[in-house]
Amino acid sequence: xxxxxxxxxxxxxxxxxxxxxxxxxxxxxxxxxxxxxxxxxxxxxxxxxxxxxxxxxxxxxxxxxxxxxxxxxxxxxxxxxxxxxxxxxxx
Numbered sequence: 537x538x539x540x541x542x543x544x545x546x547x548x549x550x551x552x553x554x555x556x557x558x559x560x561x562x563x564x565x566x567x568x569x570x571x572x573x574x575x576x577x578x579x580x581x582x583x584x585x586x587x588x589x590x591x592x593x594x595x596x597x598x599x600x601x602x603x604x605x606x607x608x609x610x611x612x613x614x615x616x617x618x619x620x621x622x623x624x625x626x627x
Contacts, residue, residue: 548592550611551603555588558616562623580620587617 562581565573573581594600603613 546609547603547605547611548595550605551591551595551613554611555591558588559585577620577622581623584617584619584623591615591617 562585565571565578565581591600595602600615601613603611603615606612
């Protein structure tokens with residue numbers, strides 16, 4: 537099966553699942569209104585989250601390659617946005 541861009545749905549499903557996990561990992565910083573977060577870092581986290589949300593469109597328009605899976609059906613793809621400095625654990 538493939539979507540309109542010829543990308544296998546399973547590969548995109550795996551990418552979207554991992555992307556969702558990365559978004560959830562940053563939710564904490566925005567759901568607690570009084571969480572002490574420097575404005576610059578907050579803006580960098582917002583940009584990181586937007587980059588994650590933009591992945592499907594960037595794949596569809598060819599800006600980045602489509603996700604691939606290995607022979608075991610595991611995602612092998614290294615085109616994730618880079619989290620802000622100090623938040624590399626979100627990668």
